[in-house]
Structure formats: C-alpha cells, structure tokens
Amino acid sequence: MMIRTMGFLHVALYVLVSLMATVYFGGRMANGDDVSAQLNDDVLGLIVFKSDLSDPSSSLVSWSEDDASPCSWRYVQCDPLTGRVAQVSLDGLGLSGKIGRGLEKLDRLKVLSLSRNNFTGSISPQLSLPSGLQRLNLSRNGLSGPFPTSLVNVSSIRFLDLSENSFSGPLPDGLFGSCSSLHFISFAGNRLEGPIPSSLAKCTFLNSLNLSGNKFSGDPNFASGIWTLQRLRVLDLSNNMLSGPIPVGVSAVHNLKELRLGGNRFAGQLPADVGLCPHLTALDFRYNLLTGALPASLQYLYSLVSLSLANNMLTGDFPNWIGKITSLQYLDFSGNKFTGSIPTSVGNLQSLRYLSLSGNELSGSIPLSLAYCSKLTVIRLRDNSITGSVPGGLFDLGLQEVDLSKNKLVGPIPPGSSKLFQSLHTLDLSRNNLSGVIPAEMDLLSTLRYLNLSWNGLSSRMPPELGYFQNLTVLDFRNNDLYGSIPGDICDSRSLAILQLDGNALTGPIPEEIENCSSLYLLSLSHNNLSGPIPKSVSMLSNLKILKLEFNELSGEIPQELGKLEDLLAVNISHNRLTGRLPAGGIFPSLDQSAIQGNLGICSPILKGPCVMNVPKPLVLDPYAYGNGQQDGHKHRNEGSGHSHMFLSVSAIVAISAAFLIACGVIVVSLLNVSARRRLAFIDTASESKCSSFSRSGNLATGKLILFDLKVSPDISLSNPHSLLNKASKIGEGVFGTVFKVPSGVQGKMVAVKRLVTSNIVQNQEDFDREVRSLGKARHPNLIVLIGYWWTPQLQLIVTEYAPNGSLHSKLHEGLPSSSPLSWATRFKIALGVGKGLAHLHHAFVPPIIHYNIKPSNILLDENDNPKISDFGLARLLTKLDRHVMSNRFQSAPGYVAPELACQSLRVNEKCDVYGFGILILELVTGRRPVEYGEDNVVILSDHVRVLLEQGNALDCVDPSITEYPEDEVLPVLKLALVCTSQVPSSRPSMAEVVQILQVIKTPVPHRMEPY
Structure with a gap:
C-alpha cells in the first residue's frame, strides 16, 4: 500500500508542477522567459526522476525543487553556453528503484551514467531518452528482462554500455538499424542468447564491440558483416556458445588491436591470415576446440602483448619463431x-x-x-x-x-x-x-604460501627453520628421503592449513607445539618412524578434518581429548604401538577396522587382538558389563543371597531404551507418512477441481504470464494458461504441485511447468512476484533456472528449464534393467554438484535461501548427468511455515526430514538442508532408500550404515551395481554423510565446509579447488 501511495504522489507531483509551469509561463513570453521555462523543465525532470529512486546515502540531498536551476546540484553538469543540463553522472552511489520518465524532460542531455548502482527490474519500453544523448552507461546494475531496444534507437548515441546486468533473451536482427553514430558497444556479462544481429554491419563507425559473457550461439559466419567494419579496434565475443570454424577474413579488419574469441566452441584450424593484422596487441582463442598447427603468419604480430591459445587441441612442435614477438x-x-x-x-x-x-x-x-x-x-x-x-x-x-x-x-x-x-x-x-638436499636458503622465502616438493628423491634433514615461513598455507614433503625430527616451530606462523610429511624417514615425537597450527585442517604424517605418544595438544586443532598417522611407532594411549574435535572426518592411526580405549566422542566410535588395526592393544569390539589398558591396580571389573564367564556369574548370585533378582547393567538399560525410542520413532514417521499422502491426494484433487471450475468461469484471462529468461513462441505467450498445458505431458508430482513438460517453441527446446497447489500459497500478486523474482536471481550451474511464472489467485504456475535426464530418484530406483547404473565418478560428481548448489543458496544470499526438502526427486540431471537442484526456496511462497505445514508437506519424504523439524518450536535454518544432504549422500553410495519397510522390520539407512562402520564392514553397504570404486573416497564420503546427519544441528558442518571436504577427499590441494 505504501508503494502504491508513493507512486501516486510522484505522479501527482509531476502533474502539479507541470500545470504550474504551464500556467505561470503560459508559453507566450520573451526569449529569456523561454530559457527560464526550460530551466524549470530541467529541475522538474530531475526532481521527478529522483522521486523514483531510493537514495540510502542521501547523495542527492542537494537536489531541491525550490531551486531555479539544477546547475549547482551535485553530480549534474550544465552546458555553459545554454545553461541547460548536459550531464548526469550518478555512478557508484548505491541507488535503487526505477529509471523513470522524468529524464525525458532533459532535452539537452548529452551524458547519462548510472553505473555501479542497484537498479533492478526491466526498463520500460515507453522510456524515451533525449534525442541528443551521446553517452549512456547503465553497467554493473541488476537490470533484467528483455533487452531494451529503445535505448539503441537513439540516432545520436556514440557510447552504449549495458554490461554486467541480467538482460535476457535474443536481440532483434534489425536492432542496429540506426547506429551510424555508435563508436562503443558493450553488452558483456548478461544472459543474452540466440544469433548476433546481422545489422551490426551498419555500425560503420564502430571502434569497440564487447558481447562477451552471454549465451550467443550459432555459426560464426554471422560475422561476415563484422569483418567489414574497417574502424573496429576491439572485438570481444569470448565466453559465449558460438560454434563452427572461425571465418577467414580476419585480416580484412586491418586496424584490429584486440581479438578475443575464447570460451566458445570454435573448431577447425586457426585462420591462416590471423597474423596479417599488424596492430594486434591481444589475441585470445583459449577454451575452444581448435586443431592443427599454428599458422606461420602469427610470427609477424610484432605488436602482440598477450597470446592465449590454452585448452584446445593444437598440435605440432613448439614454434621456434616465438622469439620474434619481442613485445609479448x-x-x-x-x-x-x-x-x-x-x-x-x-x-x-x-x-x-x-x-x-x-x-x-x-x-x-x-x-x-x-x-x-x-x-x-x-x-x-x-x-x-x-x-x-x-x-x-x-x-x-x-x-x-x-x-x-x-x-x-x-x-x-x-x-x-x-x-x-x-x-x-x-x-x-x-x-x-x-x-640432493633442501637448500638452506629456502627458509628465507618469507612470502611463500604454497610449497610442494613431494614425490622426489630429496635426501636431507628436515629443515629446522620452518617457522620462518610466516605466510605458508600448504607444506607438502611427501615421499622423499627426509630424516630427523619434526621441528617444534613448524607452526609458528599459525597460517598452515595442510601439512603432509608422509613417506619419509622422520623420527622422534610429534612436537607438542603442534597446537600452534590453529588453521590446520589436514595433518598427514604416515609412513615414517615417529615415536612417543600422540600429544594431547592435537586436540587444540579445532579446524582439523583429516588426521593420518598410520605406519609409525607411536605408543601409549590415544588422548581422550581428541574426541572433542567435532569437525574431524577421517582418522587413520593403524599400524603403530598404541594401546587403550578409543576416545568416546567425535568420529572415533565410528572408525572401521582398517583405521585402527595393527596396534599393540587398542580396545575395540571390532578388533580381535588384546586390549591393553594402562590403569592403576587393583581394579575390580564387573564381568556382567561385558557378558563374560558363567562361573563368575554363579558366584555372584550365590554371594548375593539377599537379592533374589538379577539387576540389569546400565549399558543394557540404555540399549533397551534406545531400541524402544527408535521403534516409537519409526511408528510415528510411518503414521505421518500415511497422513501426508492422504492429505496430498486431497489437496491435488481439490486443486484440480478449483482449476477446472475456474476455467469454466472464464476468469483465467485476468492472469499474466511473466517470462524472465526465454524467447518463447506465440503458443506460450497466450493469456489462457490451458494453451500452455494443452501440449504438456505430466512428468512428476511433488509436495508443491504437479510438473509438466511443455514445448517452448524455440528450436525444439522444452521447459518444465509446475502447477502449484493453492493451499497456503501467497495470495497477493505483488508478494508472489517479489518472492519468485528473488528466486529467479539464484543462478548457479547446479540450480535449475527459473524462467517465469503465471499468477492468478486461483492458479499459479512456475516455469523453469527442463532437465532431459530426469531425476536422481528415477536413476537410482526406477531405472530399467537394461539401463547402465551410475558409476562412482558420476555419483561423486552429483554429490559435489548438489553440495555446491546448496552452498550457493546458503552463502550467496542474505538471508540465505533454505531448500527445506532435499531429496533425490528434487535433484534433476542434465544431458551430461550434471545435477541441478529444483524446488529451491519454494517454501518462501507459503503464507506461514508452521508445524502443520511442515508435517503435511515435508513428511512425504520420510528419512530426509531433519529431526528438529518435528519439534513444536521450529528453529529452521540451513542445518536442515545439511541433514537432507547427508541422507542423499547415503542413498547415492548405497543405492538404497532412506527408510525401507520389510514384512516384520524397518531399516533406517543412516543407522544401518553407522552400524556397519562400527563393525568395520562399511564397504558392505556400497551399491553392488558399482563395479569399481576407490575405497579411499567411499569411506570418507560415508563418514561425512554421518556427520551431516548428526541429531544435534550444531554438530553438522556448513555446506561451504561440506564442499571443501568433498574437494579434499577428491584432490587434497586447496589452491586447485573449485569454488562453489
């Protein structure tokens, strides 16, 4: 209501001031009075333009409607001859709102620059900029919607920069019909697609063309017109989807200085005449499919400063003539x-x-x-x-x-x-x-952050002055012949994150000063001759995730304090001389046999060897605590003649109580599941009934189909949504509604349309529009792209991209016997991709976008089996997220719902998604459903895997259809899944940490990790 009121006031102000100006000046005054009227028009136009803006820093406080002239206002410049506004530059002021029509009053405006602000939404096609405008810069905002073609049709414009926005869709082929004055064009960093308009050839004065970072496609022969632009100096078409051979004729643009075509799908050989552009300073063909040898003409590019041909399939000898390009x-x-x-x-x-x-x-x-x-x-x-x-x-x-x-x-x-x-x-x-040896001078490298000398034959004492590396993050000396002890000052810099010294001949103890490595998350000292105890100071490494100490001579008991390391995900202490009990907390209770075997006497039910305890004597143990010996049992009963009943031990009582609670939990989940299915069936029936009755009433035409990111055929643009669904085929059904596959009318492409259930959905169009548009901004390679929506109070449709390979659920559980199962590499790729997508939702938005309903049916696969998360954030469309909604919506995914969501007082946060992600990993590795019902039992997957891990038989739960898999990846992934499914939310890692751990499991080198 406030927004509508403000809009009305702005219009009223505009009309009122216009009427006052008309009455006052009357249009019948002398030349001086006409100038005053025009000056008043400048004030009026800028004040109305300002009224449509949000100015958080009060940058435009000097703009006052009481002033007779705006020439003294900040960020405004006037022509000294005419006194009229010639330039408005509002770059980087944090402005938001809309670019309003008040600018139309500035009929002498030459320069308009609004870059680096927060303008969003689409530009009104009715916006008509002054005919004399020469320079327009709207770059680095959040503008979206179809490309504003009216901005290009200003015949006088010379500089046009709309880069780094979110404009989408194709460009009309005749877009540049009147571009004779254009010198500079940049549409870089948008979401434009389709072919590049052929009318560009009419821009004969064009000096710079930058269309990089979009989705332009097609054969590059489109560009036959581009090569006729004799004044062109910079051509950047990089990071698009252009394909085919690079057209011959590059040398026709004789004055070209920069040619950037990297990040496309160009194939074939480099043009033989590319070296005949004598003024080239930058040449970029990287990340294409180019083949063959380098053309000899390249050696004549004597002015070349930058030459990149990376990641192609070029062959031949490295050119000897490279030394001729001395400017490189x-x-x-x-x-x-x-x-x-x-x-x-x-x-x-x-x-x-x-x-x-x-x-x-x-x-x-x-x-x-x-x-x-x-x-x-x-x-x-x-x-x-x-x-x-x-x-x-x-x-x-x-x-x-x-x-x-x-x-x-x-x-x-x-x-x-x-x-x-x-x-x-x-x-x-x-x-x-x-x-040879590690040079003594190396400790003088005070700026060093990454040092890797692993897998060589270096025979040297461990450098004693490692503490001088004040900025070192990674130290990797694995598999050399280093000897001596680990220096105590190795972590004096406190910046070390990875320390790997495996496979050497190091002796002596692990230094107590290891606690100074406060940033350490990977400590690997295996396959050495280290002795002495594991220092308690290791328990101070709160960020530690991987600890490898196997195949040493470590002795004594394992410090119980290590159980407090909640982030620890992988531990191997096998083949040492360790004794005593394992720590009771953290990951230690779930360690498998391979991680602790080969020691002197570790106490664990999964080991068959002796249990050596370093305890004071005498010590009397209750044999019934371990179930040993009948003879002692008779003696105990005889001595206890005053007690005719045998009491259960504490551990037995705990076990019986736990079993009772689990059974009750399974019964509750089953009942909720049945209730949820009945309610969903009722909702869908009611929804279909409402939709059909509403269709008959003829009111559907009052709705509107809003498209964000797709050129659509007339079929999808009709006002009646049933024209959209007539050709549709149902492909799925979920808690939020039914999903259809619909032809988009663009080169045979399909889109997915979800018909939302109307119960509890936002019934105000402005609120619905705001929430859907905010979800539309969530763009990531592992998220389904939201294209648009249809809204009426009785019917809401969500339009998204279509994933051709279906859902992960169908791949895991509904595949045909003839279809090939998912390989381990594909499953790991899916897990990492889903993790990156969730991390983007959690960490790239404020407040974070929480999915609430992570499960395989909401993980869709593209043609290369890359995962894409669907239905993210749809819970934001609910009018309220109460316990009733949770139990009736999300309990349809038994086993995936975090336990805290069953509580009366909901504290919903990102950790609910982490729990669902952990269950999804277990399902990926095992191929089993999270809850399986038998004739007389119920198997809960997370409990089943945890028991197998405790028994040292974790690999027994791996999906038998996976014929080959690396154990050193499968086991850490299973352990990560169990940490993610911790019953205590605070014990679960964040999704950013999960992605980091998965990357460490795959490739434990941080500077090569991919961002989420």
Missing part, C-alpha cells in the same frame, strides 16, 4: 598437444611476465636463456616430459609462482637469490626426480 608479456599455450622442446629463442622475450606451457607433450630441457626474461613473474611447465635440471639462473629472477611439477627433472634444487626471497609465493616441484 603474456603467453599461454597450456592444455594442448604441442611437442618438441622449448626453443632457446624464448630468451628474446625480454618483456615476458607470464609463461604457461602446462599439459602438453614437450620434451627436452628448460633453456638456460629463459633466465634472460628478467620481468618473468609466473612460469608454469607442469605435466610435460621435460628433462634436465632446473636452471639456477631461473631462481635469480623475481618470480612469484613456479610450477615445474609432473616432469622428469633431475639434480638439485637451485639456491634462490634475494630477489626471489622477496617475491615467491608458490613453488611446486613435485613428482620429478630431484635429488
């Missing part, structure tokens, strides 16, 4: 199939700063001449077959990152220079054949 600063040929050796001519590149040749088939040695590239800061030669030694001169440069891993390098590590000590932050020499 950035060179990236990584991820191809180049052969041969790195030529010595590379030393001619005196300006080179970045060199990446990783992931090729290069051989030979690193040329000594590379040390002549005095400005080099990054060198990446990873994953080749390079031989020889590391040139000492290379370590005399001011390098910041050196990655020579996975080659065949030999010899010692060169000592560094003072220049290197001040700059180097990443050094990776792993998986080579390096020998």
